[in-house]
Amino acid sequence: MNGQPLPRVIIVGGGFAGLAAAKALEGAPVAVTLLDRRNHHVFQPLLYQVATASLSPADICAPIRTILRKQRNCEVVLAEVVGVDVAEKKLTLDGRYVRYDWLVLAAGATHAYFGHDEWAAVAPGLKSIEDATELRRRILLAFETAEYEGSPEARRAALTFGIVGAGPTGVELAGAIKEIAGETIPEDYRHIDTRTTRVILFEAGARILAAYPPELSARAQRDLERMGVEVRLGSTVTNVTRQGIHIGEEFISVRNVFWAAGVEASPLGKSLGVPLDRSGRVVVAPDLTIPGHPEVFVTGDLAAATSSDTGLPVPGVAQGGIQMGRYAGRAIAGAVTGRSENRKPFVYRDKGSMAIIGKAKAVAVIGRFKTAGFLAWLIWGGIHIAFLIGFRNRLQVLLSWFWSWLLNARDARLITGEAGLEIQVPRSDDFTPQ
Amino acid sequence: MNGQPLPRVIIVGGGFAGLAAAKALEGAPVAVTLLDRRNHHVFQPLLYQVATASLSPADICAPIRTILRKQRNCEVVLAEVVGVDVAEKKLTLDGRYVRYDWLVLAAGATHAYFGHDEWAAVAPGLKSIEDATELRRRILLAFETAEYEGSPEARRAALTFGIVGAGPTGVELAGAIKEIAGETIPEDYRHIDTRTTRVILFEAGARILAAYPPELSARAQRDLERMGVEVRLGSTVTNVTRQGIHIGEEFISVRNVFWAAGVEASPLGKSLGVPLDRSGRVVVAPDLTIPGHPEVFVTGDLAAATSSDTGLPVPGVAQGGIQMGRYAGRAIAGAVTGRSENRKPFVYRDKGSMAIIGKAKAVAVIGRFKTAGFLAWLIWGGIHIAFLIGFRNRLQVLLSWFWSWLLNARDARLITGEAGLEIQVPRSDDFTPQ
Numbered sequence: 001m002n003g004q005p006l007p008r009v010i011i012v013g014g015g016f017a018g019l020a021a022a023k024a025l026e027g028a029p030v031a032v033t034l035l036d037r038r039n040h041h042v043f044q045p046l047l048y049q050v051a052t053a054s055l056s057p058a059d060i061c062a063p064i065r066t067i068l069r070k071q072r073n074c075e076v077v078l079a080e081v082v083g084v085d086v087a088e089k090k091l092t093l094d095g096r097y098v099r100y101d102w103l104v105l106a107a108g109a110t111h112a113y114f115g116h117d118e119w120a121a122v123a124p125g126l127k128s129i130e131d132a133t134e135l136r137r138r139i140l141l142a143f144e145t146a147e148y149e150g151s152p153e154a155r156r157a158a159l160t161f162g163i164v165g166a167g168p169t170g171v172e173l174a175g176a177i178k179e180i181a182g183e184t185i186p187e188d189y190r191h192i193d194t195r196t197t198r199v200i201l202f203e204a205g206a207r208i209l210a211a212y213p214p215e216l217s218a219r220a221q222r223d224l225e226r227m228g229v230e231v232r233l234g235s236t237v238t239n240v241t242r243q244g245i246h247i248g249e250e251f252i253s254v255r256n257v258f259w260a261a262g263v264e265a266s267p268l269g270k271s272l273g274v275p276l277d278r279s280g281r282v283v284v285a286p287d288l289t290i291p292g293h294p295e296v297f298v299t300g301d302l303a304a305a306t307s308s309d310t311g312l313p314v315p316g317v318a319q320g321g322i323q324m325g326r327y328a329g330r331a332i333a334g335a336v337t338g339r340s341e342n343r344k345p346f347v348y349r350d351k352g353s354m355a356i357i358g359k360a361k362a363v364a365v366i367g368r369f370k371t372a373g374f375l376a377w378l379i380w381g382g383i384h385i386a387f388l389i390g391f392r393n394r395l396q397v398l399l400s401w402f403w404s405w406l407l408n409a410r411d412a413r414l415i416t417g418e419a420g421l422e423i424q425v426p427r428s429d430d431f432t433p434q
Numbered sequence: 435m436n437g438q439p440l441p442r443v444i445i446v447g448g449g450f451a452g453l454a455a456a457k458a459l460e461g462a463p464v465a466v467t468l469l470d471r472r473n474h475h476v477f478q479p480l481l482y483q484v485a486t487a488s489l490s491p492a493d494i495c496a497p498i499r500t501i502l503r504k505q506r507n508c509e510v511v512l513a514e515v516v517g518v519d520v521a522e523k524k525l526t527l528d529g530r531y532v533r534y535d536w537l538v539l540a541a542g543a544t545h546a547y548f549g550h551d552e553w554a555a556v557a558p559g560l561k562s563i564e565d566a567t568e569l570r571r572r573i574l575l576a577f578e579t580a581e582y583e584g585s586p587e588a589r590r591a592a593l594t595f596g597i598v599g600a601g602p603t604g605v606e607l608a609g610a611i612k613e614i615a616g617e618t619i620p621e622d623y624r625h626i627d628t629r630t631t632r633v634i635l636f637e638a639g640a641r642i643l644a645a646y647p648p649e650l651s652a653r654a655q656r657d658l659e660r661m662g663v664e665v666r667l668g669s670t671v672t673n674v675t676r677q678g679i680h681i682g683e684e685f686i687s688v689r690n691v692f693w694a695a696g697v698e699a700s701p702l703g704k705s706l707g708v709p710l711d712r713s714g715r716v717v718v719a720p721d722l723t724i725p726g727h728p729e730v731f732v733t734g735d736l737a738a739a740t741s742s743d744t745g746l747p748v749p750g751v752a753q754g755g756i757q758m759g760r761y762a763g764r765a766i767a768g769a770v771t772g773r774s775e776n777r778k779p780f781v782y783r784d785k786g787s788m789a790i791i792g793k794a795k796a797v798a799v800i801g802r803f804k805t806a807g808f809l810a811w812l813i814w815g816g817i818h819i820a821f822l823i824g825f826r827n828r829l830q831v832l833l834s835w836f837w838s839w840l841l842n843a844r845d846a847r848l849i850t851g852e853a854g855l856e857i858q859v860p861r862s863d864d865f866t867p868q
Contacts (some may be wrong), residue, residue: 037848038849039574039578039847039848040848040849056491056492056493056846057848057850058490058846058847058848059490063622063847063848064625065619065622065623066619066622066847069621069622070621075624076622076626077582077782078578078849114707129850130850131848136699140473144473144512147511148511185499185500187503188497188499188500188503188505188510189499190509270599275610374769395833396830396833396834399829399830400830412490412492413473413474413492413497413500414473414474414491414492415472415473415498416491416562416563416564416567417476417513427787
C-alpha cells in the first residue's frame with residue numbers, strides 16, 4: 001500500500017451482531033479487531049438445551065478465532081472492554097486503552113431482575129454457558145435432593161420448579177424440565193416418582209409468547225398444559241426467596257426458580273453519554289449510529305433500533321443482531337472505499353420466529369405463514385441446525401437430537417463444579433436405604 | 435421373602451471398581467447401595483482428551499444412576515463418605531451414618547505432590563472432570579496470553595509447557611499439547627507462531643512409561659521427540675513456582691506446569707485402622723479384605739493388592755479396578771447364598787496395557803504381543819471405544835475422533851469459568867493491534 005495505516009475498526013462482542021459485522025468487512029481495506037471477554041461464540045437459541053442436559057457446551061459454541069481464522073484483515077483479542085471514550089475515539093480495557101477509527105459496539109445484554117439483584121442467587125437466568133451449566137446442576141440436584149427428603153412436603157417442594165417469564169426461553173425451559181422429569185429419568189430413582197414433578201410458568205402479561213400471534217400463544221399454552229406444565233398468567237412476581245415465589249399476597253412454595261423475565265443491556269452503553277431506553281439499550285439513529293458520531297455503530301441486543309420501513313422496534317433475536325451487524329460492517333466498508341456517502345437507513349427483514357415447546361411441539365411464524373405442532377417442530381430443528389456454526393457441531397447436535405428422540409435419553413446429565421455437593425442426603429440420623 | 439431384611443451391601447465409589455462390584459451383585463439376595471459424591475462415572479482413560487479439547491465432559495461420563503437403573507436390588511446415593519467405623523459396621527456421611535453388613539470400599543485416588551501441597555495451585559493434576567476443564571482452560575489461555583505479550587521472553591515463557599511425570603497421562607498430555615500447538619491452531623493467531631511451542635516432559639526415572647517393556651519406552655520416547663516434545667529423564671522436580679520448575683540447581687522457565695507424577699489414595703483408607711502403603715493405599719489380604727474383617731473389601735486404586743499367582747502388585751489401571759470390584763461382588767454374592775465358604779484368592783489377569791502418543795502413534799502390550807505405531811493406535815482406539823459406557827457416547831467419541839483425524843480439529847476449545855479472564859491483554863499502554 002502507500003504506507004498509510006489502514007483505518008482501524010474495533011468490534012466489541014463476538015455474538016451474532018459482532019460476528020456479522022466482522023464478516024461484512026471481509027476484503028475491505030481496514031484492520032479489524034474483534035474484542036470479546038470470552039474465547040467462544042455461543043449459539044444462544046440452543047442454550048436451554050445445555051441447561052436441560054440435551055447438549056454439551058461445546059456443541060453450541062465455537063472459538064471466535066477459529067470462525068474468523070481465514071479473514072486476514074481481522075484479528076481476535078480476548079479482553080474485556082470497560083468503557084468507551086467517543087471524544088477521544090478510544091476504548092478502555094482494564095487500565096489500558098485501544099484507539100479506533102470506526103467502532104461497532106455489540107456487547108449484548110444479560111438477564112435483569114427489575115432492581116432486585118438479590119434474586120439473582122435464588123433465581124439464576126440463562127445467558128451464558130456458565131449460566132447453562134449452573135441451571136443444569138440445579139435441575140439435576142433437585143431430583144437427588146427429593147430422593148432423600150424425609151417428609152412428603154420437603155419432597156414435594158424439591159420437585160417443584162418455577163420459571164419466571166413466558167417468552168421463548170421460559171417456555172422452552174418449562175417444556176424441557178417436564179420432559180426430563182416425565183420421560184427421561186423416572187426409572188433412575190427408587191424413592192420418588194419424578195413424573196409428579198410440578199413445573200409452574202409465571203407470566204406477568206395476559207398470554208405466553210407475547211411476541212407471537214395470539215392464536216399461537218393459545219396453542220402453545222394448550223400444548224404446555226397437556227404436558228402438565230401449570231401456566232399462570234397475570235402473575236407479577238413481587239418477591240423470590242429460597243422458600244418460594246410471592247405473587248402479591250399469594251405465596252407459592254417452590255424450591256427451584258429460574259429467571260427468564262427481563263433483560264438489561266451491557267453497561268457499556270452508559271459510557272457513550274447518549275440516551276438509553278428503560279432496559280439500558282442505546283437509542284440509535286436510523287443508520288444505527290449515535291448522535292454526532294457517524295463512526296460509532298451500536299448493534300444487537302445493546303441497541304434500541306427501529307426498522308425504518310415499519311417504524312417497529314427490531315426484536316432481540318439472532319436475526320436482529322445478524323442484520324444490524326451486517327449493516328454496520330457494510331456501512332463502514334462503503335465509507336472507507338468512498339462508495340456510499342449517504343447511507344440508506346436500516347431495515348429489518350423479519351425472517352420469522354419460532355419457539356419449541358416439547359417433542360414434536362413448536363410454534364412458528366414465517367411472514368404470513370403460521371404453524372404449530374409437528375411441522376413447526378421440524379422447521380425449528382432444520383433452521384437451528386442450519387444456522388449453527390461449524391459442520392461438526394451440526395452433526396453432533398443432530399446425533400444428540402436423534403438419540404433423545406429415539407430413546408428419551410439426555411446424556412449430558414453432569415453435575416459439575418467444586419460446590420457440586422451442597423445437598424444434605426440422607427436427612428435421617430440413621431439413614432436406611434430401601 | 436420370609437420377612438428377614440436382606441443383607442445390606444454398601445459400595446463406596448462409582449469408578450471402575452465400584453461399578454463392577456455393583457454389577458457382580460445383580461440378582462443376589464442383597465440390598466445394594468452405591469454411594470458417590472459425584473452423580474457421574476468418569477471414563478478416566480480418556481480424561482486427557484477432555485483436557486486437550488478433543489472431547490466434551492459428557493462424552494466420557496455417564497450418570498451412575500442411569501448405568502445401574504435396571505438393577506432392581508441396587509440404589510445410588512449422591513453423598514460423600516467421610517469415615518468408616520469397622521467395629522460398629524457403619525459409615526459416617528457428614529454427621530449422619532449408614533450401617534452395612536458388607537462393605538466394598540472403592541473410593542479411588544487423587545494426584546499427590548509428595549508433601550508439597552503448595553504446588554497444587556501452580557501445577558494442577560488430572561483426576562476429575564473439573565481438573566480436565568481447568569487444564570483445558572490453562573492450555574487455551576496460554577496461547578491467548580502469548581498472542582499479546584510484549585516481550586519475546588514473556589511470549590516464549592507463555593508458550594512453554596512443562597509436564598511432570600512420564601506415565602501414560604504425562605505422555606498423552608505432552609503429545610496432545612504439541613499436536614494442538616503444531617496442527618490445530620497455528621492459523622488462529624496473528625502475532626505468534628504456535629508451532630514454536632515448547633513441551634518438556636520431566637521424568638525422575640530412567641525411562642518414560644516405566645510400566646512398559648524397555649523397547650516400547652524407547653520407541654515412545656523417539657516418537658515424542660520426533661513430534662518435538664523434549665523428554666528429560668532423571669529429572670526430579672525439587673520446586674515448582676509460577677515462574678518455572680527447579681531440578682536441583684537448575685531452573686527452567688515454564689509458565690504452564692501440569693502434574694502427572696504421583697497419586698495418593700483416598701483418605702478414607704486411614705479410618706480403617708489397618709496398615710497402609712506409602713501412597714496411602716490399604717494393604718489387603720489375598721481375598722481383598724482387611725485383617726479381622728472378612729466383610730470389608732477394599733478395591734481399585736484404594737487397594738494395595740497383589741495377584742496371588744504371580745505375587746506382583748495389581749496395577750492402578752481400569753482393568754485392575756474392574757477385576758477387583760467384580761471379585762468382591764462375587765465373593766459377597768457367594769457368601770450370602772452360602773455357595774462358597776472358602777474364597778479363592780484374587781488373581782489379576784493382565785489384559786494388556788497401552789498408551790497413546792499422538793495421531794497414529796501408540797504403544798501396546800497384550801500378553802507377549804508388543805506393538806507400536808499405527809497398529810497400536812488402532813487397537814488403542816478400538817478398545818477404548820468398546821469399554822466406554824453408553825452407546826451414544828461411543829458414537830459421539832468416534833465422530834469426534836474421525837473429525838480430529840480428518841481435519842486436525844479440536845472443537846471443544848472452550849475457556850469457561852467465571853475466573854476465565856485472568857490474563858492481562860494487551861500489555862502495552864496504548865495497545866496497537868496488528
